């Protein structure tokens with residue numbers, strides 16, 4: 062840490078005379094300003110070092126300060142999970158977005174673009190320069206390669222016909238693409254019986270045809286090498302994929318792999334597939350009308366793989382290396398890869414995954430495009446779905462939107478499927494649904510996408526679903542209405558001690574009655590598993606305790622989620638308050654670091670132990686040696702992993718965790734903590750996606766500790782990640798429109 066005497070004084074710098082460098086004016090020498098921006102947390106130390114390093118690639122002429130500034134801005138964008146720097150987004154009078162500007166750019170966007178193109182270190186797409194300037198965006202070469210390669214792979218896959226289906230569905234192009242094989246259609250009909258649809262899950266088009274989008278999604282995945290099935294929680298993504306896998310298993314044995322970005326998400330995918338198989342088996346057994354095929358279906362159902370692994374495990378981690386064992390030169394051995402929670406996959410990871418996919422293989426991406434974008438750079442799933450977004454601008458009407466009536470707009474105000482004529486006809490032949498109204502002149506990628514919009518988990522009129530929908534639409538009036546209706550599924554806890562007009566600081570959290578109510582709730586919720594542990598200790602008999610898996614399951618019923626890590630209302634502060642409250646209630650004895658019942662979350666990967674960033678475990682008595690406390694984890698395959706606490710990689714307490722880390726998990730009850738008086742930096746984290754993700758982690762009850770003002774403002778801030786991927790995927794005449802931010 063820099064001592065206070067060494068700190069730069071922003072005010073003295075402001076008072077200084079502007080130094081004119083032609084293209085830019087600075088209030089001090091640029092290295093000094095970089096230091097100031099780092100102190101003010103506008104840049105990370107890495108951003109500053111990157112800019113200084115890059116300065117060596119430019120002669121010390123009058124243009125050098127501009128070059129260094131652009132490098133600092135680019136690095137700042139990458140640190141904020143953007144893939145590139147969009148030149149048009151730079152604010153010339155205050156490029157660093159400071160309270161008081163220390164730097165001004167005196168060039169028009171056109172002149173800035175021209176200057177940039179003259180820099181030695183900057184090249185055009187395809188050149189071997191450290192920085193690439195492409196269509197108004199400045200990239201690190203590596204990120205440009207990630208983006209162009211991911212776009213090219215997705216476009217190639219979306220234009221390719223899945224090989225496994227070619228065997229069964231032959232398309233006769235001379236006879237207007239009629240599907241010859243009726244077997245597949247009849248199997249689809251059997252798995253998606255029309256009478257299974259309830260009114261609320263149907264969408265009528267103007268011809269009153271009824272569309273079961275799960276069936277359409279299955280048919281899409283049967284014919285395309287790439288299919289993307291998106292939708293909110295409980296919209297039936299796993300159910301759809303299970304039926305798809307069943308159909309594939311009926312025909313041929315294939316190497317199918319299921320993966321998710323984190324261990325927790327992989328474990329949940331495994332559980333969901335198992336549950337979905339069990340439900341399907343029940344349905345098949347109950348439907349006599351499936352008749353002769355019934356046994357075939359049930360046999361094939363048994364063959365559907367259940368085990369899911371992490372993306373890292375699939376690609377083969379090489380310890381102490383950023384590279385994986387599988388890559389373009391050593392592709393994965395599989396025919397079909399299913400990636401769940403695809404919204405969590407960042408751009409570099411998607412690049413590595415697509416590079417390692419064998420040429421013949423098919424890819425299915427499952428996820429919720431409305432959730433928080435990945436922790437690292439990019440928003441790949443959102444960019445893939447960008448072309449389905451209905452433009453908000455009334456001057457740009459939706460193509461072929463005459464089939465949408467008001468009712469539908471209320472149900473699905475944001476998105477719309479868009480198929481080529483050929484694909485609409487093919488899907489119609491397979492499913493029997495009239496999809497002509499969805500024909501649109503967009504790139505082929507649209508043919509690979511299917512969005513499920515009806516949640517089977519949240520009842521339409523219950524609180525969690527209503528609130529999640531209103532937040533997702535950033536509908537402030539709707540949000541207010543839901544809270545005012547006071548549904549049983551929702552609880553609001555108001556921060557009672559806000560900043561007073563005269564005070565600069567938030568009042569003591571200890572006096573915050575909202576926080577105290579949350580702590581009471583936490584004691585009640587966590588009290589269940591803790592009392593079971595204490596009971597066994599008091600009786601000196603582990604046999605009186607539920608099983609370890611059961612204890613972990615009970616702990617996982619409830620979780621506090623925070624928007625940020627630090628501060629009183631971040632993970633660090635809330636964990637301390639909860640620890641204190643549980644100790645006061647005599648539920649825990651935190652006298653030592655690893656005490657009975659302490660939940661921990663792992664913060665780094667340890668491949669030897671098989672523990673990964675985000676894994677959550679509990680400190681419990683070892684069933685084999687009750688006098689010993691061990692960290693217990695349930696792995697993705699359902700097995701139990703015990704680790705000596707002293708051997709744990711870096712970790713922290715986990716009564717509360719960040720919303721980011723909760724992605725891919727679900728809990729019966731969730732409490733979200735929003736800070737009462739966010740700083741500028743904290744506001745950047747408080748987005749609609751964050752609030753939506755937190756709400757949709759809850760299955761039965763959602764509590765929010767916050768203020769109306771913060772909840773509403775957060776719910777109306779939409780994440781914008783600078784990226785050129787959406788443009789590359791969706792521009793008909795490549796890279797000229799600007800779908801992406």
Ligand SMILES: Nc1ncnc2c1ncn2[C@@H]1O[C@H](COP(=O)(O)OP(=O)(O)OP(=O)(O)O)[C@@H](O)[C@H]1O
Nearest residue numbers: 275293294295296297298299300301333340517518
């Ligand atoms: N067409 C349907 N009709 C009735 N119930 C359905 C239908 N599709 C799914 N469900 C039910 O909805 C619940 C959620 O389904 P599923 O797990 O497939 O959704 P999901 O989108 O994968 O959820 P998540 O986002 O949590 O992974 C399950 O109980 C399932 O049985």
